[in-house]
Amino acid sequence: MARPPAAAIDLGSTSVHLLVAQPAGSELVSILDESTFLGLGAAVDGPGSLGVEGRAILTATVAGYVDRARALGADNPIVMGTEPLRRLVDATRIVGEVSAACATPLHVLEHEEEGLLTLIGLTAGRAVHSDLVVVDIGGGSSEIVEIGPNRLANAAGVAVGTGRLTRSIVDHDPPTADEIGRLVSAAGAAFSWEPSRRPREVVAVGGTASNVLKLLRRSQGRADIETLDRAALDAVRAVIARSPAELLAAQYLMREARIRLLAAGAAIIEVVLDRTGADRIRVADTGIREGAIIAADRAGSAWRERLEELAHGWLG
Template sequence: MVKRGARGGGQIAAATRAGVFAVADIGSNSIHLLVAVSDGVRQETILDESLPSELGRLVERHGEIGSRAAREVGAVIRGFADRAQRLGAMQLSVVATEPLRRASDRKEALRAIADASGQTPSVLSHEEEGLLTVLGLLHGHDHSRRLIVADIGGGSTEVVLLHPDQDPRTFGVSIGSARLLARIDYADPPRPRDWHELRRAAQVALVDIPRQPRGRLVLVGGIATRLLKLVPSTMLTREILREDLAAMGEQLARNPAKEIAEQHGISPRRARLLPAGIAIIEALLHQTGADELVVDHGGIREGLIIASARRGSSWRGQLTELVGESRLAGA
């Protein structure tokens, strides 16, 4: 069992016999469950589902999650664990991202989740989240050139810079699609002044990301994959040209979220976040100087499947090594 890179020259052997692994990801907008079979190199999805979450909104407005919401999250995780077990997973790995990083009542919320579910989530740092995202990329990428991997979430954006022969550099920015919507509270559809405010806020948030001229910007996450639906041809290539991005923005400027949702098979709740996502993507392109933009359908959960298969419960201390192995295979 091997995984071949974008150029076909590298490979890494499977770390273990194939098994069924399950991960749950507690985020700002949703709580995800992924169950997959993996040998530590390859993976195939058995189940991928999510439920909406208001954790990002709660933390943005009140600074905390609260006991009621935490118990509700625990009930969701308990249901996920039962589902994963029925599908053959030996255990469920649970991680949490931006809302649990920021919540003033994090300890209390984690305790309430554990009491309700029997699972204590691991709260990921920005660096861990970024490295798991790189590890979870599903499509071949040329690691002989500069890569900028960006995961646009609801509450934060993780950016990982990958240069040949250098260790990854990770940046965590506390701006995401839902958080930007809460901050700007733009109209539906956004007015010209709303677009100006969105773009300005995104550019200010990303100002510390170093320039990466002639780099390839690789987007992961729901915002990126949903935007592809607005220009269907991009779903085949996974490449977004400047004119594609402009066409996406024009649709979002003309049509309210309900119409976007009906026309493109997106939930209205998700469609409402797309203008903020466009603004963050534009800011990433401007700030980094990348000259190519592609979307990868992998991400943090796929990375956690690989990490769990290769390193078991000790994956947290070995992410840089795991990413290094993966990059060598893709060289």
């Protein structure tokens, strides 16, 4: 008998994102994957709060996604807040208003919880058999998890993301060569993390890495590329520097708002390559939403309390 669909919604610095998926064995089959760009990170770095109007827009967006998830059979969608909900002055009001409107709790995740969910989303419960680093580059922060055989998962967050980096440095469209260079320097200075040992593999998950890879594939006419190395990052930056974001978005069928963040995304990926000593990063199209659905499917309502256990896998 087929299991019912499940859903997860995350409120990030760049967008609010809904995933509805059908658990099928150890895998998830996507039913609906949709996002709305709200730019909560700009409010964090600007006025510091969303205010009445901003909270109303956010609440309506999340409530609409909850309704869509329930209409598809996901009765108990998981709603999660990430970096902006950890920093906005009116975060407590946001949590109360969203929870009331959706009749479900809004969970504000810690950096470590985000990282562990990212890992679970990638491994889907499979045990890790070699040293691995997983990085999720967000708009306001980046989450990193380091794990290996017989090693506890070590999750951390760093306060550098594509939105924050772009807002602090980029004033031109397209970005200038000087701005692209400064993005790399600033990302390196802010990325306060070092691995305990050189990993065998580095995997980047989430929207930033997926969209850097998407631009590379579409600009080169190759759908078979699965990794990013320094030459690939240089190629992406050359495309970004060639034309305004609006034209690139139309040419490559991508969102303009996302294009504007990709120079910063490439900069952070380059820093991760430098810190880990890796030649390339594999890109996986998973993230905390997949992780939350898998964790809740395994642990029920105790999914947050059991994240460290679940991160080490339950499948061979």
